[in-house]
Amino acid sequence: MSPVHDGAVKLPPFGFVCVHEHPLAAGIEREAEWMAAAAHGERAVAHLWQGTPGWVVPRRTTALAHWDDVAAHHGSALQVRRSGGGLVPQGPGIWNLSLAWPAAGATAADMHAVYAALCEALAAAFARLGVRATPQAVQGSFCDGRWNLAVHGRKLVGTAQAWRRFGAQQVVLAHALIIVGADPVALTDRANALEAELGHDRPYRADTLTSLAREAHDLIDLEARTLEVLAEQFARVVPPRPAKELDDGDARIRDGAARPG
DSSP: OOOSOOSSSOOOOOSOEEEESSOBTTHHHHHHHHHHHHHHHTSOEEEEEOBOSEEEEEGGGGGSTTHHHHHHHHGGGEEEESSOSOOEEESTTEEEEEEEEEOTTOOGGGHHHHHHHHHHHHHHHHHTTTOOOEEEOOTTSTTOOTTEEEETTEEEEEEEEEEEEETTEEEEEEEEEEESSSOHHHHHHHHHHHHHHTTOOOOOOGGGBOOHHHHTTTOTTHHHHHHHHHHHHHOOSSOOOOOOOOEETTEEEESSOOOOO
16 A cells, blocks of 8 residues: 555555444444554554444543543443543444554654544545545634644544553554534534533534535435545555455454445
């Protein structure tokens, strides 16, 4: 596969993308499993998945005074991730891309190159849908950061990273949360509601978000087409051929086009 970025760190060839047909109730735990699989198998892995309705919060949230009450109220709808950033909603209309690979020679100084490579590859996929997305911060959006992907100044994708060692093997996880068909107003309301429960006066603005449904509203079968271009973007190491299915629980492993069942 041709390098997707000219920086010190490039995204590796993934070979295939595993598309999970059913929402994952514990997607963050699964990401830890995928990182371990990348370490022990010494290969890059890629997963496209949806979460069940809820939120993902950074670990520092668990130190807040109201955390125990909020966690008891919402139960498994709340997931805690190792990376930083802010809270993000999960549920229908949101797809997550999780990439994990061994990176023995990488250092923390390479994090920006990983973000740049991830955003470049995602932007290339969205361009095939007629959507031009660029990396930028979007003030007023939930989990804002320098490496969002935005369309006309509105956030479409949020990104995050986690680095972890498994013995002598270092693994990088690059994650993208993609707003495909979810309503930006409803997402913002959910994020603001949880922030209020946690004791934060931090209102996010719905006009800072967009979705692929808004930006590519004329596209037929948008979700299936989105999964297809993402799978093709991140799985170009193998020659094109009919998609094949391998046993991976609820997932369909594909070396080309992806389509949910």
